[in-house]
Each structure stands twice: as structure tokens, then as C-alpha cells.
Amino acid sequence: MLILHCPFCGPRDHSEFLYGGDARRTRPAPDDADGARWHDYVFLRDNPRGTHVEHWQHIHGCRAWLTVTRDTVTHEILAVTAARPAAAAGDGR
Amino acid sequence: MPPKSQMSEYSVLSLLREGLTGHTGWPRAWRDPAPKAEYDTVIIGGGGHGLATAYYLAKNHGITDVAVLEKGWLGGGNVGRNTTIVRSNYMIPGNTEFYEFSLKLWEGLSQDLNYNVMVSQRGQLNLVNGQAQLDAAARRGNVMRANGIDAELLTPAAVRRRVPFLDFSPAARFPIYGALYQPRAGTVRHDAVAWGFARGADRRGVDLIQNCEVTGFRIERGRVTGVETTRGTIGARRVGLAVAGSSGQVAALAGLRLPIESHVLQAFVTEPLKPLLDYVIGFGAAHFYISQSDKGGLVYGGDLDGYNSYAQRGNLPLIEEVASAAASLMPCVSRLRQVREWGGIMDMSMDGSPIIAATPVDGLYLNAGWCYGGFKATPASGWCFAHTIATGRPHELNARFALDRFRAGAHIDEKGAGPTPNAH
Numbered sequence A: 001m002l003i004l005h006c007p008f009c010g011p012r013d014h015s016e017f018l019y020g021g022d023a024r025r026t027r028p029a030p031d032d033a034d035g036a037r038w039h040d041y042v043f044l045r046d047n048p049r050g051t052h053v054e055h056w057q058h059i060h061g062c063r064a065w066l067t068v069t070r071d072t073v074t075h076e077i078l079a080v081t082a083a084r085p086a087a088a089a090g091d092g093r
Numbered sequence B: 001m002p003p004k005s006q007m008s009e010y011s012v013l014s015l016l017r018e019g020l021t022g023h024t025g026w027p028r029a030w031r032d033p034a035p036k037a038e039y040d041t042v043i044i045g046g047g048g049h050g051l052a053t054a055y056y057l058a059k060n061h062g063i064t065d066v067a068v069l070e071k072g073w074l075g076g077g078n079v080g081r082n083t084t085i086v087r088s089n090y091m092i093p094g095n096t097e098f099y100e101f102s103l104k105l106w107e108g109l110s111q112d113l114n115y116n117v118m119v120s121q122r123g124q125l126n127l128v129n130g131q132a133q134l135d136a137a138a139r140r141g142n143v144m145r146a147n148g149i150d151a152e153l154l155t156p157a158a159v160r161r162r163v164p165f166l167d168f169s170p171a172a173r174f175p176i177y178g179a180l181y182q183p184r185a186g187t188v189r190h191d192a193v194a195w196g197f198a199r200g201a202d203r204r205g206v207d208l209i210q211n212c213e214v215t216g217f218r219i220e221r222g223r224v225t226g227v228e229t230t231r232g233t234i235g236a237r238r239v240g241l242a243v244a245g246s247s248g249q250v251a252a253l254a255g256l257r258l259p260i261e262s263h264v265l266q267a268f269v270t271e272p273l274k275p276l277l278d279y280v281i282g283f284g285a286a287h288f289y290i291s292q293s294d295k296g297g298l299v300y301g302g303d304l305d306g307y308n309s310y311a312q313r314g315n316l317p318l319i320e321e322v323a324s325a326a327a328s329l330m331p332c333v334s335r336l337r338q339v340r341e342w343g344g345i346m347d348m349s350m351d352g353s354p355i356i357a358a359t360p361v362d363g364l365y366l367n368a369g370w371c372y373g374g375f376k377a378t379p380a381s382g383w384c385f386a387h388t389i390a391t392g393r394p395h396e397l398n399a400r401f402a403l404d405r406f407r408a409g410a411h412i413d414e415k416g417a418g419p420t421p422n423a424h
Helices: A035-043 B012-020 B048-061 B095-113 B131-146 B156-162 B190-203 B247-252 B316-329 B374-391
Strands: A003-006 A010-013 A018-022 A051-057 A065-071 A077-082 B038-044 B066-069 B124-128 B152-154 B178-182 B207-209 B214-220 B223-229 B232-241 B260-270 B280-282 B289-292 B298-308 B338-349 B355-358 B364-368
Touching: A003 A065, A003 A077, A018 B298, A051 B298, B038 B048, B038 B223, B048 B066, B048 B190, B048 B364, B048 B374, B066 B232, B095 B190, B095 B374, B124 B131, B124 B156, B131 B152, B131 B178, B152 B156, B156 B178, B190 B207, B190 B374, B214 B232, B232 B247, B232 B374, B247 B260, B247 B364, B260 B316, B298 B316, B298 B338, B316 B338, B355 B374, B364 B374
Parallel strands: B038 B066, B038 B232, B066 B207, B124 B280, B232 B364
Antiparallel strands: A003 A010, A018 A051, A051 A065, A065 A077, B124 B178, B152 B178, B214 B223, B223 B232, B260 B298, B260 B338, B280 B289, B289 B298, B355 B364
């Protein structure tokens, strides 16, 4: 079991969370008409071996989206923060 | 050419002769050559697909100046980590005919390779546990039959005749509405597949080079000219990449970014039993599949662990989930001991279907993105990848498995899950 230290709920089993994948992808602007940029955003992945920054949602807890830094070889959790900058700053409304 | 002793055929006669002489005269099954400075074609990856590709390059296209480069040992990856099931019950154009061609190759493979890969067409029952699922199974069966593939929709009574130990009681948590049955599906001894293709390729002159990790590509003016390896630089006119699980890592050495995530998939085996399960069963109520090995162990698997991983081992919650699916399907297994579990790294593509295609680098070809389906595809994958490398154009069976299909919107999404790799 991976233990994710949710900043709002404390240490919890990863089975309480939904995996959201690579958190480092940058979504193009909604009015960006460049198909290539959308293709890269939607379909391509860096898929690193080692440190991976990814999203998890605490669906059986506070329901917040979190940004987790994890090693894809050892599965070691290196950091967990709230995904929304405002929430990470302590203003979680 | 290899020495004469290595060209010997396996036969009843040779088995009798060796049986009478203490099995001391068997030659080694393939050579262990040092890499040459240059080859016409280099295949990266000595797993099932890479070895099959080398075999069909030699057999179908007469291209024998080929090296297969393997980082570890032959067949040490996913070809020996799957649950050995072969079937062709796919419904989306592109997949349907490709997997059926693969099943046809399986049917003649032992004779073709002169190597017993123990093809056992014991039949697969895909159970149906609801009315909507029954409609979907009927549709899938019709698509299969329209493509000349064997499929039968079984009633609950017909399922019960075959597998009476399932829970057919009215109070069953997952009532059985029937099954979509493919009689020609079954299992194949997976290690023998790697060894049979390895021996077949070696006998045709292919160099199988183990403990040789590719660390870079030589690319000149957009064209591949060779690979850097831990055993030196090896020149090549054409390079084929067949390293599913690590495709993104190796492709990145050539500057490519792929529509793939790597995920761990576990498989499990129980203590050996007397013959119990004569079929392969796919559960309708959970993602779960099970068969019984010739040694007697029940071999089964379920979902991915669900997060990016390069660790060839899985996690406990998934083990519990799969074990509970096993007990839901077959209550009689609940007290069996599970003796082994292991993990393999899957190339999870963005539509759940594979890639067998040219890449933007001239002379560099990609065989990747096999998700769960790699083992059953092994012969057809090798056949089509060899064709693509030899002719520079895809075979009609892999024309839809293009790398740029996501750009073109031509997805082959059997499950309809979208670009969510852990959901395929």
C-alpha cells in the first residue's frame, strides 16, 4: 500500500484516492486552434522512469485534487501538496 | 551459418535416440555470438515480439543479416510474465482481423518452428452477468462470425455443462446469463514461445545478443545509422524497436515522445490442483481471467495497479481485489493458497491498441503500446513488424496501428475509454 500524506486529512492509504496521471502537462488555452499542441497535450506523455509529478484525487476523503511527487521505480512518495495554488497556500475555499 | 550440430531438427526419432543415450547429445538451441560492427537490421528487444520479428524477417523476407539486442536475457520480460491466454474476440476494425491472423499463426506455430510451444485450444468462456452485457456479447459474437471467427453465445445451461463449479444459484451475487464462447481460444506455453522463435531465428542466421543494452541511437540527417550499446557501437541500416514496457524510455533516446504510459500489471498462480478448469474463463462482473496450467496451478489476473510504474512488482490492494474476484467467480477456490505473484510493465497506449509503424526518424520502426494484449499478438506482431521493416510499408493487417493515428483521429478504442491509459 502506498501512503499518501493528504495535506487536509493526514496519512491515508492510496486506495482512498483516484489516480489522475501526469501533472506536468500544460493545457493549451481554450481558444488555441493549433491541433498539434492539443494533440501533444492530450496524447503524449514523458512517462519518466524515476521521479514523476502526478495528480491524485482524495475521492474517499476530502475530495481535493493533490499533486504528488513519486518515484515510478521504487514507488516512494517524495511530496504531496494541494493541486490548487490557493489551497496549497492555506486558503482552501 | 551456425555449425551443423545446431541445425538438428527436433523429432520423435531424435527424442528416442537421446532417450536411449541419456540426453547427452542435444546441441545448444541457439548460438551466443559477439556483436558484429554492422548489420542490415537491428531489432532492439529479445522478447516475444522482437524474436518473432527476427524470425519472420528471415523466413518471410530472406533478411538474415539481423541482430536482436537484449538488455537482459531472452524472454526475461513480458513474454514470460503474462497469463498465457490466446484469443481473437475483438470487435473494432483493425483489431478483429489482426488478432484472428495471430490465432491462425498460433495454430501452426509448433510445426512451423519445429518447437513445441504447447498450443492448447481449450476454449474461452467470456461470462455474461447481465442483460445489457448479453446484448453486447451477442453483438461482439456477430462481428466475430461476420469476420469468419468462431464464436458461440451459450445459454446458462450450456455454460453449466462446461463449468459446473461456478455459482449458478438464484442467490448468486453475479447471476450467470450465459457466455460468449470462442472454442479456438486457449493458452500457449509462453517461455517456449520465446525459445522457439529464438531458435528459429538463430537457425536462419540471426545473431541473438544478450546482456547488450542500447544506450543511444546514431542518427544522421534524420536517418538512423546504428545504435550505441553497452557492447559497443553497432551500425544498422534499419532499426526496429520492440521493448514494450520501456518503449518511452528507449524511444526518448531517439528524440521521440510517445502516446504511452507504463503501468504495472500483476499475475498470480495458486498451489497445484488436480484438473479442475478445462477452459479459460473471463469474468463478466469484474476484470478477471483464469485458466489452469498443465502443472495444475490456477493462473489468473485482473486490472492494472493503476499508477505509472516501472517496478516489476505490484501492490497489495490489487492482490486483494483480484483474489476477491476469483472467489466471487469460483467459490471453490476460496481456501486455495496463492503461491506466487509477479508484475510486468505494460505499454498502455492512449486508445488501448498497439503501434506497429514507421517513426519520424527514417529507418527507425516502432512496435509498442501492447497494453494487456501483447502475448496473444506475438506471431502476428512479428509477422507485420517484419513486413513493415522489410518493405518500408505497413502490412494491411497493421496499417491502422500507425503512430500518428491520434493526430488523425483514427483511434482504435476497443473499450471506449479515451486517452486514459490506466482505464484500458
